[in-house]
Amino acid sequence: MMSGNFSGSFSSLKVHDWPERDRTLWQNARTKGGFLDDAGLAADWRPATLVTAEYHYGTFLWWLRERGSLDTNATPEARATVDILRRFAEEYSRGHAVSSVAAVVRIIADMVRVTAPTADVQWIYETSRRLKRKAIPVKPLSHRMCPTTDLVRIAEALMERGVALLEDDPARGALLFRDGLMILTETCLPLRRKNCAGLRLGHTLFRDEDCFRVALPADAMKNGQPFEGWYPVWLTSKLDLYIETLRPNLLGCVTDEGWLWLGRRGEPLQGATISSRLREVLRQTLGVPLSLHAFRHSATTDIAIHAPAEIGIARSVLGHASPLSARFYDLSSNMEASARHQKMMSDMIRENAGQTEQ
Numbered sequence: 001m002m003s004g005n006f007s008g009s010f011s012s013l014k015v016h017d018w019p020e021r022d023r024t025l026w027q028n029a030r031t032k033g034g035f036l037d038d039a040g041l042a043a044d045w046r047p048a049t050l051v052t053a054e055y056h057y058g059t060f061l062w063w064l065r066e067r068g069s070l071d072t073n074a075t076p077e078a079r080a081t082v083d084i085l086r087r088f089a090e091e092y093s094r095g096h097a098v099s100s101v102a103a104v105v106r107i108i109a110d111m112v113r114v115t116a117p118t119a120d121v122q123w124i125y126e127t128s129r130r131l132k133r134k135a136i137p138v139k140p141l142s143h144r145m146c147p148t149t150d151l152v153r154i155a156e157a158l159m160e161r162g163v164a165l166l167e168d169d170p171a172r173g174a175l176l177f178r179d180g181l182m183i184l185t186e187t188c189l190p191l192r193r194k195n196c197a198g199l200r201l202g203h204t205l206f207r208d209e210d211c212f213r214v215a216l217p218a219d220a221m222k223n224g225q226p227f228e229g230w231y232p233v234w235l236t237s238k239l240d241l242y243i244e245t246l247r248p249n250l251l252g253c254v255t256d257e258g259w260l261w262l263g264r265r266g267e268p269l270q271g272a273t274i275s276s277r278l279r280e281v282l283r284q285t286l287g288v289p290l291s292l293h294a295f296r297h298s299a300t301t302d303i304a305i306h307a308p309a310e311i312g313i314a315r316s317v318l319g320h321a322s323p324l325s326a327r328f329y330d331l332s333s334n335m336e337a338s339a340r341h342q343k344m345m346s347d348m349i350r351e352n353a354g355q356t357e358q
Helices: 019-032 047-066 084-091 098-114 122-132 148-165 170-188 193-197 231-252 271-286 292-306 312-320 334-357
Strands: 205-207 212-216 226-229
Touching: 019 047, 019 098, 047 084, 047 098, 047 148, 047 170, 047 271, 084 098, 084 122, 098 122, 098 193, 098 212, 148 170, 148 271, 170 193, 170 231, 170 271, 170 292, 193 271
Parallel strands: none
Antiparallel strands: 205 212, 212 226
16 A cells, blocks of 8 residues: 655665566576576667666666665566556656656556566556656756756666676776766866867866866956866776776877777767757756756756855856855865865765665
C-alpha cells in the first residue's frame, strides 16, 4: 500500500543501491551476448542513454523508497502499475516541466521493456505520449536551468561510465568522461563559451599546489578586465585524471598545443561545439537543454536561493565588470568570491547527499 503524500525535492538511487533483482535484470539487459547467446535488449544502447536510463529509473526507485513502498522482491513490471505511475507522475510534476515528466515515464517504460520482454508496456508509452502532448513550449530561462545537485549527479554518472569503458573503448570512455567533467567545471566556475573553449594548459589554466586556477587576460574578457578563478580542491583529482590519462586518448598523434577540451580526433573544441554538446547531453539525461550561458544564470540563481546574503559574489564569480548593485561594490576579490561560491556549492551537495542517505 502506498504511504502518505511525498513532499520535497527528488533524488536518484545509483545502480549499486538498487534492489538486487533490479540490478540483475538490468545487467542481463545490458549483456552483449556471445557466439551462441542472445544479447540483452539494452546491449546496443549508447553510453549516454544508459546513464539517462539508470538516473531516471533510479529516481523512480528512490521515490518508492521514500514512500516506504519499495518492495525489493518485486519485478520492474510489477512496480509499474497504473496507480503507482499516476501518483509518481503527479508528484514529480510539482517541481518539473510536463515534458520532463513525460520523458521519465517513457524511460520507465523502456526499463520495463528491456528487463521484462514479455511485459505489456504499450500503455506506459501511451501515457508518456499523452503527457508530452500536454506540454506547452516555454521560453523563460527558468525552464532551462537545473539545480546544482542534479548537474553534479549526472556529471559524476557520466564520468563513472566513461572510466568503466576505458578498457574496451578508450576514446569513447574519454569522451564520456570529458562531457561529465565539462559539466562539473562549468557548474563550479561558469565561464562564457569563448573562455571555456580557450582553456589551455600552461596558458590560461594552471595547476597550483592543490587546485587548478583559471587566468584569463583582459583581451579575452567581454568586460575588458583580466579574470582569475579557482576550481574546488575536490575537482583536482578529476582534472588530473582527464589531463594525464584520458586526454591523451583523444589527442592521438596530433601535436599537443595544450587545449583542454578536445574532440574525438584531437581537435580543440570551439565554444559553439562545447555548448551544443552539453545542451544535447543534458537534454538526453535531465530533459533540460542547458546551454553554456544558462550555467551562469543557474549559478546566480543558486546563490540567490541558497545564500542570498552572498549574492554580491556573483559579480566576481561570473567575471562581470560592474556590480549587481552599488551595495555590493567592494564585497570581495575574485579569489574570495570563488572560495565562498564553492563552499556554498559543497554545502548544497553535502546536504543533498545527507537527505538521500536518510
